[in-house]
Ligand SMILES: Nc1ncnc2c1ncn2[C@@H]1O[C@H](COP(=O)(O)OP(=O)(O)OP(=O)(O)O)[C@@H](O)[C@H]1O
């Protein structure tokens with residue numbers, strides 16, 4: 001059994017128009033990492049160590065960490081398949097802020113399952129792992145949704161099928177789009193942000209949701225990117241959630257004045273994103289967000305693109321030091 005390291009990128013859930021069914025991975029254009037890391041090594045008994053910028057914000061005690069729950073879930077799945085496991089030592093580098101809208105728990109969950117699957121010689125295929133990841137994400141947010149774990153694991157922009165397999169469909173990417181993202185520094189519970197949503201929507205809202213999604217998927221496949229951007233509007237969650245986000249309306253207004261192609265809430269927030277047609281435009285909007293949307297010292301902005309690559313599992317060498325945020 002070789003020591004491994006799994007890096008799982010941040011992600012944008014919903015991507016505005018696709019509540020619970022669209023998600024996209026994020027990669028800062030400066031080449032830095034933005035995501036959690038899980039290291040796995042052999043051990044006499046199971047342990048979890050947490051380090052990293054946001055480790056102090058995690059629940060106290062390893063048993064309360066979602067990574068520990070992933071380990072036990074994985075071992076139970078292995079046992080059901082008549083496969084043996086051995087104790088491991090996990091180290092979670094908690095580089096994503098909790099309750100950020102960047103798929104923080106998803107990043108921990110995906111990094112944990114990817115590390116475990118790699119360590120035990122890949123007993124589970126991609127769809128099986130995605131179902132495990134969705135299950136653990138559901139334990140945290142109150143209901144299963146794949147729009148963070150799927151792009152985090154697979155990379156790119158993914159559409160959830162609702163089928164047992166394939167769990168997702170990968171959508172074409174536009175290499176000319178840049179995403180200015182900004183985490184404001186406050187924490188918004190995904191479960192709470194889901195609880196404030198209505199349990200039913202008007203027929204007109206349902207028709208708009210479906211129309212936009214259909215047009216978006218067609219436009220990406222046809223390379224009609226202005227058409228794709230024109231339907232990136234959140235008619236399901238934003239009307240209810242933006243009240244949780246101080247400065248949201250001003251941030252949207254500035255981004256639109258700057259010519260952003262679209263603007264919305266990343267996942268359940270408070271992170272916001274602006275879709276930009278150039279890196280320079282994204283940098284200008286990121287600077288505004290730094291100065292006006294960030295609420296405290298935990299906040300940060302980045303200019304990102306959507307990477308083709310998702311989670312990366314690589315050999316862990318003794319002198320490796322995980323990149324902090
Ligand atoms: N490794 C972990 N990473 C993140 N949250 C964790 C982890 N382990 C346990 N938790 C708990 O799970 C809950 C996660 O909250 P929530 O789903 O609202 O946000 P998130 O997943 O951290 O961020 P995001 O809004 O980016 O999805 C928090 O109560 C947190 O304390």
Ligand SMILES: N[C@@H](CCO)C(=O)O
Pocket residue numbers: 013014019020021101103145147148190193194237266267268269
């Ligand atoms: N689709 C989820 C994403 C959470 O990151 C929600 O909006 O609640």
